[in-house]
Amino acid sequence: MNKSTNTVWHNATVTRSRREAQNNHKSVILWFTGLSGSGKSTLAHAVEEQLFQKTCKTYVLDGDNVRHGLCGDLGFSDIDRKENIRRIGEIAKLMLESGVITLTAFISPFASERRIARKLVPHGEFLEIYCDSSVEICEQRDIKGLYKKAREGEIKDFTGISSPYEIPQNPELIVNTGTGSIEECVEQVMELLESRNIFNLNNTVES
Numbered sequence: 001m002n003k004s005t006n007t008v009w010h011n012a013t014v015t016r017s018r019r020e021a022q023n024n025h026k027s028v029i030l031w032f033t034g035l036s037g038s039g040k041s042t043l044a045h046a047v048e049e050q051l052f053q054k055t056c057k058t059y060v061l062d063g064d065n066v067r068h069g070l071c072g073d074l075g076f077s078d079i080d081r082k083e084n085i086r087r088i089g090e091i092a093k094l095m096l097e098s099g100v101i102t103l104t105a106f107i108s109p110f111a112s113e114r115r116i117a118r119k120l121v122p123h124g125e126f127l128e129i130y131c132d133s134s135v136e137i138c139e140q141r142d143i144k145g146l147y148k149k150a151r152e153g154e155i156k157d158f159t160g161i162s163s164p165y166e167i168p169q170n171p172e173l174i175v176n177t178g179t180g181s182i183e184e185c186v187e188q189v190m191e192l193l194e195s196r197n198i199f200n201l202n203n204t205v206e207s
Contacts, residue, residue: 016096016097016098016099019098019099020099022099023056023057023099024055024199024200025054025056025057025101025198025199025200026196026197026198026199027095027096027097027098027099027100027101027102027125028096028101028102028125028126028127028193028196028198029092029093029095029096029102029104029121029125029126029127030044030047030101030102030103030104030127030129030189031092031104031106031108031114031117031118031126031127031128031129032044032103032104032105032106032129032131033106033107033108033109033114033128033129033130033131033168033171034107034130034131034132034133034165034177035107035131035133035135035138035159035160035165036107036138036142036146036147036158036159036160037133037137037138037139037141037142037147038131038132038133038138038177038178039131039133039141039177039178039182039185040105040106040107040131040177041060041062041105042177042182043105043129043131043175043177043182043185043186043189044060044062044103044104044105045060045062045103046182046185046186047103047186047189047190048060048103050186050190051101054199056101056199057099057100057101058100058101058102058103059095059100059101059102059103060102060103060104060105061088061091061092061095061102061103061104061105061106062105077157078110078157078163081109081110081113081157082110082113084106085106085108085110085113085114085116085117086113086116086117088104088106088108088117089113089116089117089120090120092104092117092120092121093120093121096121096125101198107159107165109159109163109164109165109166110166111166111168111169114128114168124196127172127173127192127196128168128171128172128173129171129172129173129174129175129189129192130167130168130171130173130174130175131175131177132174132175132176132177132178133176133177133178134178135147135160135161137178137179138160138178146158147160147161150162172192173188173189173192175188175189
């Protein structure tokens with residue numbers, strides 16, 4: 001990819017720390033990863049609801065939604081999957097700077113791409129959450145019939161069937177979305193955020 005040599009980063013006077021102070025919480029990226037049907041989107045939106053009730057500023061970047069616009073030109077080959085995650089990582093980074101708690105729900109099957117997304121932001125501000133659910137359970141939940149089509153060869157490069165999913169080795173959190181209740185999973189994520197002191201900042205703005 002060719003990079004422009006005529007651009008300069010502009011430093012705004014309204015900084016991330018000022019936005020966080022106004023929001024009364026820190027910004028962070030919650031990166032939900034797992035197989036199709038593992039419950040990533042369901043969990044991300046349920047966590048967002050809890051955060052919204054705490055008056056937090058949030059936004060969910062959902063895999064299907066993003067492919068309707070920002071990544072609408074991409075397919076599902078390994079190369080396109082990597083570009084999809086690169087773009088999402090860059091968007092999540094910008095949203096982190098905006099003071100928002102950003103929740104991303106993408107299969108993001110490759111460990112190398114997840115590492116690249118993690119390295120875009122300071123240490124401790126990218127929380128990888130592995131939604132652990134077996135292929136068998138994911139297939140049972142598959143109302144779209146994607147797994148069936150993948151097994152019959154109608155869909156190529158389908159994660160978990162004809163394309164690999166690399167299980168996170170050291171995520172910040174593993175949630176059992178296969179057999180655990182949504183309430184239990186949400187509680188685990190909220191406890192993670194509490195442990196990282198995301199909430200209840202002193203509402204003072206930099207001079």
